[in-house]
Amino acid sequence: xxxxxxxxxxxxxxxxxxxxxxxxxxxxxxxxxxxxxxxxxxxxxxxxxxxxxxxxxxxxxxxxxxxxxxxxxxxxxxxxxxxxxxxxxxxxxxxxxxxxxxxxxxxxxxxxxxxxxxxxxxxxxxxxxxxxxxxxxxxxxxxxxxxxxxxxxxxxxxxxxxxxxxxxxxxxxxxxxxxxxxxxxxxxxxxxxxxxxxxxxxxxxxxxxxxxxxxxxxxxxxxxxxxxxxxxxxxxxxxxxxxxxxxxxxxxxxxxxxxxxxxxxxxxxxxxxxxxxxxxxxxxxxxxxxx
Amino acid sequence: xxxxxxxxxxxxxxxxxxxxxxxxxxxxxxxxxxxxxxxxxxxxxxxxxxxxxxxxxxxxxxxxxxxxxxxxxxxxxxxxxxxxxxxxxxxxxxxxxxxxxxxxxxxxxxxxxxxxxxxxxxxxxxxxxxxxxxxxxxxxxxxxxxxxxxxxxxxxxxxxxxxxxxxxxxxxxxxxxxxxxxxxxxxxxxxxxxxxxxxxxxxxxxxxxxxxxxxxxxxxxxxxxxxxxxxxxxxxxxxxxxxxxxxxxxxxxxxxxxxxxxxxxxxxxxxxxxxxxxxxxxxxxxxxxxxxxxx
Numbered sequence: 001x002x003x004x005x006x007x008x009x010x011x012x013x014x015x016x017x018x019x020x021x022x023x024x025x026x027x028x029x030x031x032x033x034x035x036x037x038x039x040x041x042x043x044x045x046x047x048x049x050x051x052x053x054x055x056x057x058x059x060x061x062x063x064x065x066x067x068x069x070x071x072x073x074x075x076x077x078x079x080x081x082x083x084x085x086x087x088x089x090x091x092x093x094x095x096x097x098x099x100x101x102x103x104x105x106x107x108x109x110x111x112x113x114x115x116x117x118x119x120x121x122x123x124x125x126x127x128x129x130x131x132x133x134x135x136x137x138x139x140x141x142x143x144x145x146x147x148x149x150x151x152x153x154x155x156x157x158x159x160x161x162x163x164x165x166x167x168x169x170x171x172x173x174x175x176x177x178x179x180x181x182x183x184x185x186x187x188x189x190x191x192x193x194x195x196x197x198x199x200x201x202x203x204x205x206x207x208x209x210x211x212x213x214x215x216x217x218x219x220x221x222x223x224x225x226x227x228x229x230x231x232x233x234x235x236x237x238x239x240x241x242x243x244x245x246x247x248x249x250x251x252x253x254x255x256x257x258x259x260x261x262x263x264x265x266x267x268x269x270x271x272x273x274x275x276x277x278x279x280x281x282x283x284x285x286x287x288x289x290x291x
Numbered sequence: 292x293x294x295x296x297x298x299x300x301x302x303x304x305x306x307x308x309x310x311x312x313x314x315x316x317x318x319x320x321x322x323x324x325x326x327x328x329x330x331x332x333x334x335x336x337x338x339x340x341x342x343x344x345x346x347x348x349x350x351x352x353x354x355x356x357x358x359x360x361x362x363x364x365x366x367x368x369x370x371x372x373x374x375x376x377x378x379x380x381x382x383x384x385x386x387x388x389x390x391x392x393x394x395x396x397x398x399x400x401x402x403x404x405x406x407x408x409x410x411x412x413x414x415x416x417x418x419x420x421x422x423x424x425x426x427x428x429x430x431x432x433x434x435x436x437x438x439x440x441x442x443x444x445x446x447x448x449x450x451x452x453x454x455x456x457x458x459x460x461x462x463x464x465x466x467x468x469x470x471x472x473x474x475x476x477x478x479x480x481x482x483x484x485x486x487x488x489x490x491x492x493x494x495x496x497x498x499x500x501x502x503x504x505x506x507x508x509x510x511x512x513x514x515x516x517x518x519x520x521x522x523x524x525x526x527x528x529x530x531x532x533x534x535x536x537x538x539x540x541x542x543x544x545x546x547x548x549x550x551x552x553x554x555x556x557x558x559x560x561x562x563x564x565x566x567x568x569x570x571x572x573x574x575x576x577x578x579x580x581x582x583x584x585x586x
Contacts, residue, residue, distance in 0.1 A: 013461035026561025034295040
């Protein structure tokens with residue numbers, strides 16, 4: 001991943017700051033940088049969102065296509081993830097440089113989001129065993145400034161909220177053949193219930209404490225971080241350790257508790273914002289990429 | 292624990308055009324703009340000839356020296372000049388030299404013969420010194436230095452042959468565009484608010500707690516690892532956010548502008564300074580004071 005170099009003295013300064021609960025930009029250990037979220041930014045997707053968190057910029061697009069359900073779960077649709085690391089973010093991503101990170105990110109996203117506790121996969125079923133909606137979630141990293149996971153998860157939640165899947169009807173002809181009919185009305189569509197979609201909180205262990213929303217510099221000073229995905233009720237759906245270092249059980253417990261607490265508080269403002277944006281409707285001037 | 296989410300707003304550029312109508316008489320161009328079709332001028336940096344018309348190739352301000360026309364870009368890599376103060380990061384330790392990243396197009400060079408060795412004595416550099424190079428400066432270390440000369444390919448040769456230059460200790464690095472740093476007699480400032488700043492000409496700004504004793508025996512290689520007090524940290528963090536606010540709104544950075552901005556930011560919480568609306572407010576106040584100060 002895009003890494004920054006930090007000298008020993010800078011590291012010491014940063015770590016003492018974390019110990020004193022005052023980070024380089026004046027935030028406390030459990031503060032996020034301020035986020036700007038906009039949905040419906042790409043017109044040729046079924047749902048899209050763009051988030052900027054500090055200098056981290058992520059664009060998410062959701063496309064719905066009709067596919068075949070997985071044989072193990074014939075009555076459920078599924079989500080597919082693809083993360084594209086743009087060379088705009090850092091020159092390291094040029095060519096195939098971003099592939100490794102992209103695969104790692106999409107695997108984690110698959111684990112976190114593609115289960116029936118997060119998204120109501122049953123609602124994506126069209127005809128059990130034969131047809132279902134497949135949601136292709138494409139993530140594009142435009143700029144990296146730390147804390148990719150959290151930003152991506154919030155953007156995915158926003159994009160899923162924004163997603164509108166056209167309603168379909170199944171008609172049967174006399175010989176028993178089934179045909180899928182798409183509704184003529186473009187506004188006749190189904191929405192996804194995002195209530196239980198989790199948000200990811202990444203906690204970076206720095207010194208004896210942990211911080212959320214670490215910048216690249218802070219990440220360079222931490223040995224290991226813990227990724228926790230939390231729903232609005234505070235239910236933990238996925239925990240993962242990232243980084244080379246090790247964490248002792250006590251700090252994992254502490255970090256999980258902190259992650260739960262922080263994760264719970266992410267959902268309410270996000271939903272409020274999304275609803276507010278929707279209520280503004282077409283009146284709102286879109287900012288897009290030129291703000 | 293605080294989460295701040297919002298819809299993006301179109302960013303306005305803070306300016307005092309209403310109160311100062313004739314201040315914006317600078318000649319600003321974007322790439323492709325014709326600067327002049329008069330053939331009596333010479334083509335400088337940032338321009339090209341398009342069918343006898345002098346055209347800008349970068350976005351920035353037109354500068355004229357007699358018959359030479361240049362465009363000084365707003366956003367650029369650092370173009371070094373001899374005597375500039377720069378802040379850089381060591382990227383490589385090589386034979387008799389360090390490679391330093393200074394935001395220029397090519398890595399700069401710091402020769403072993405152009406540093407003051409610990410102890411401050413001036414002597415020939417022996418092979419022992421060469422072997423101990425990594426003890427003085429290693430990869431990732433930050434230094435302040437002066438540009439000694441420029442190679443023919445544009446790479447810079449640096450020197451730290453003065454006690455004010457050398458390895459940097461605890462503090463925060465802020466990256467801004469080099470064109471936002473105002474050239475001044477001195478780039479080392481001990482600000483009255485309780486911190487010091489090195490405004491590198493290359494756009495690297497180093498904020499650090501004001502050292503108590505000015506003369507260090509180690510010749511710039513000694514770094515204190517003692518914890519910095521919380522009050523100093525607060526000042527440094529506030530300054531950092533102020534610098535970023537000024538840079539976002541393209542205000543020239545020098546001691547007065549930084550200090551005015553710091554004072555304008557005092558009523559706000561440190562982390563709130565980076566919010567767009569607070570940033571706007573602070574920068575506007577700073578500009579107002581700068582204009583008053585000039586006039």
